[in-house]
Amino acid sequence: MGGNRSLWRALGLTLGSAVLWGIAHLWVGRTRTGLALAAIYTLLLATGIAVATSFRSTVLALLVRPGWLTATVVATLVTALVWALVIVSSYRLVRPQPLHGTRRLFAGGLVGGLCLVVAAPLAYASRVAYVSHDLMTTVFPDQSAFPPDRGDHVDYLGSKQRINLLLVGVDAAKNRPGARTDSMTIASVNTKTGQTVLFSLPRNLQRVPMPAGPARTAFPDGFTGGGASPGLLNEVYQWAEDNPSLVPGVPDRQRGITLLKATVGGILGLPIDYYAMVDMKGFAQIIDAMGGVTVTVKQDIVFGAYREGLVKAGTRRLTGDEALWFGRSRTDSDDYVRMGRQKCLLHAVAKQADPLTVLRGFERIATVTKRYVSTDIPQSLLPSLVTLSAKLKLTEIRSLQFVPPLISTGNPDWTFIRQKVNDTVNAPAHPEMPSKRTLTLAPPADTVSLDATCG
Template sequence: MTRRQWGRLLGALALTTASALVWGVAHLQSGRRLTGAALFAVYTALACLSAALSLGHRPELLRLAFSPGWLAFTVAGVLLLAAVWAGVVARSWFLVRPRGLRAPVRIAAFTLVLLLCTAVSAPFVLAAHATFLYRGALLSIFTTSDHARAENRDDPWKGRPRLNILLLGGDAGRNRYGVRTDSITLASVDTRTGDTVLLSLPRNLERVPLPPGPAARHFPDGFTGEGEMTPGLLNEVYQYAEDHPQMVPGVPRGARGPALLRPTVAGILGQPVDYHVLVDMRGFSRLIDAMGGVDLTLPEDITYGKSGEGRLPAGRHHLTGAQALWYGRSRTDSDDYVRMGRQKCLMRAIARQAEPHRILPRFQSLAKAARRTVATDIPPSLLPALLELAKKVRDQGEITSLQFVPPLIDTAEPDYAFIRARADRAVAGRGRKTASPAAARTAAAARSSKRPVIRPAPQASLPPSPDPAKPVSLDSTCPS
């Protein structure tokens, strides 16, 4: 090739590259002024629209981000934009390419243009794929149930001073039948301040009163189960409802468990339950791995496994999903009540470390893991406001925990009036003044005189409070 031919080739490639950055450049250079001007106008309009939406309409965009219908439209639109952009680049090359090139040079130039088309369209294709996965996760995780109330889009917390979400941890597995909700916590959030109270119920609570209806008529003296497979503990209510549709008439399979457990917990605590979130504890480890692990300080060695074959030594650790699961689930050398405390500390650590810069790079992995692990009846339309509330909880609010465990209560013969009264005090904030040790001992003695003596847990997962009925701050009790 002559020097002139090389110059024409390089100039054509430069114009094609310029058209990939700004539509219409090659068209204008080749004399297609009308088409070039139209492409430039469309390109400028798209750029201005994107800037205006991102700068001035972020709340509206956030709401649309949780609309499955809009997300489907977005996937189609992004793929169309990728195809149009690649088409503009290809057409630009055909307009300005030099004639008379030898076959090897022509093939090499075409390959470069093809790579350029791929480079400009690949980000849009990847974005469409991520949006498609996200939409699938959204449809899989979030379902609006019949009890979900209509939300005020402008201010969903108007007239709602508190938001109560029931957090459930299920232990479904290949070697187990059904789902037992071994972790049961009501998170009551002050929508103005972000202050949050975690009210935890033990899985082995007996004779729990069931809500009015078929279930209460079948178990007038509280849930007692049926036979050895269902001895009558709180963690069995969920699966019992799934197996006995007559307990919740008209509710489809998969929704019966929440339909019965949600009002049951509301009756035990005397607090309304707005929504629930169920996390499969086996899939929980996948979520932790997807977010890159979690940093946690262990104040003591944690032994796990049926024969104590595993050990997490005391100290600061970056836990994998499997290790975090063992930390929250192990009862070796401890009991249910100890691990309840560890679970609260794990929840606090995850909430504090779920920063955008950690989540976004792992978005696809998290979406896939969450799709198989999490189920909730929170409506997608509420998520933008819920994200803002979560930020307020993390940055401004204080998180306290009240666990209804021995010696505060007797799980075999619970005083449900006492549980409701203490839950009400914790939520209302009336119980935040520390009682004197003498008063606490007097109150504990009075309660123990009415029921069998309960031995304290063999080890404490949280430092003891002067009053066992007083919420304990997780910031002061969970090691940083």
């Protein structure tokens, strides 16, 4: 009986040492070692609490730096190993002697299980950091990939009042040659307040003005395509890829987005700083990796060549395929209704992609992102963007769509579009701000606030 009491006491002290390092060492009189272990553990615990509370935004900014991610991989693995060694050494100090047969196996199994309990979360954190490092270095280009005239990206946001990001959805369908940029949204973000406006351009804008240089020389009166091509905005990307002379000196697979950025920037009168492009198939897989996205659909949406698909009206959690068709379908509607649904869907995804949701499907999301997403946002800018994203959560995202009757897609008034953009981004702050944590801008009459209610 006394042996059993000694075993349970040893296991209790081992458990206590797993919760607070050094308890077993203090019990057997190894005071100096026990106090040292307790001090190290207290320091690690205090650091973890500070990271999770006071310095959370700073740590998040650091964790999009490949170097810090590598350090995190090493640190978490070392911590897991040390913790397991503390547990094992604590048990070896207090275990009863002799210990044989079933009792020895039972105790060894419990101690091994305890090691797994404390090491598994740290090993998983290390895995997430490793996958994040792979994602950062695969999707986001290194600073050295840019010419010197792009400047120091670390301080880039600090020198700009606004940053303009071109968000592109590419549809490379099997039944058509090349890729069409059927979704083009420009997110214009105030770097001081986080105030954001989404400008949407329809894919069927005609005779869009080309930027100065070979492209304008080829199309002095606006882009018209060639042959059977109707010459729409969504063809500019593939046209540049197929005609290297329009964007001289730019490598393959970069010509299209280079010309599209310059073209869209000219239309809106905004310099396009960076782009992010996603293949629509990849978008569906990202939604599935998140576990779906919830939107309130105002009316039934039919899709498919033979009207075989249906997204029913109501508040629904859509799968990736349903979300894809929700944003693509023009059956019983048109391009402009579809554009509105796309903006609503992007907003719903952004709001629902909370850390826990992303973490649950992180490896799948990372795999899909590496395959279907491309961008020229440099790694060195990511910490500043993470900090800026915290401001976005305190503001209202507004949207302005350049669709009929605001404009004519066949004969657009380019001066009007640029003036409308200028008025919108320079809209004054609302005079009656509800609180210091809520920033609402007084929008021009044509802008609308986004929510998750979609037509």
